[in-house]
Amino acid sequence: MDHAKTRTARPRTYQGVIDESLRKSEYIEVPPALEEMVISHCGAHVRGHFGVTPARKPAQPAVIYRYGPGVGFVAHHDEVTDVERERARTNGQPVVGGDLTLVIWLNTPDSYGGGELFFKNPTQDFKPSCGSLIAFPATRNHIHGVRPITRGERVTLVVRTDVGGAGAP
Numbered sequence: 001m002d003h004a005k006t007r008t009a010r011p012r013t014y015q016g017v018i019d020e021s022l023r024k025s026e027y028i029e030v031p032p033a034l035e036e037m038v039i040s041h042c043g044a045h046v047r048g049h050f051g052v053t054p055a056r057k058p059a060q061p062a063v064i065y066r067y068g069p070g071v072g073f074v075a076h077h078d079e080v081t082d083v084e085r086e087r088a089r090t091n092g093q094p095v096v097g098g099d100l101t102l103v104i105w106l107n108t109p110d111s112y113g114g115g116e117l118f119f120k121n122p123t124q125d126f127k128p129s130c131g132s133l134i135a136f137p138a139t140r141n142h143i144h145g146v147r148p149i150t151r152g153e154r155v156t157l158v159v160r161t162d163v164g165g166a167g168a169p
């Protein structure tokens, strides 16, 4: 991930500065054309599973996150609730959300320790191969997070999408 390594993290244009108490990871935004390619590539898988078509949210560019040693992401859900709206009002970060979150792994599982994407209810941990996609509804029922990295670094592409088609999942 040399291209990710050599970029200096910069404040998000749409999210303000990342809340480091929740996730102390570095990130870069993905150019719209690349995001379109990723979404269209994932589209058939998402349609096959959820019966809906993901679409990009132009105001929320996809982000590549780099989690280094000691960094994880606390358990959370991706739904926009009053908590997020209130936090946005007080910390200046725009509300970030969508119907479906796509996570794509950009490096191999042997290049880092820990770093599983975990879900609660039911409890499940994932540490998939490079190039894998995990898509899940951005609802409060889908509590998830990233276990702290113990060695190396973990790089994921996270795309927030709205869905059309047979209805929201």
Ligand SMILES: O=C(O)CCC(=O)C(=O)O
Pocket (backbone or CB within 6 Å): 065, 073, 078, 101, 103, 117, 144, 145, 146, 156, 158
């Ligand atoms: O990096 C990941 O695997 C998940 C990130 C996540 O949950 C999020 O950005 O909302």
Ligand SMILES: [Fe+2]
Pocket (backbone or CB within 6 Å): 076, 077, 078, 101, 144
């Ligand atoms: Fe999330």
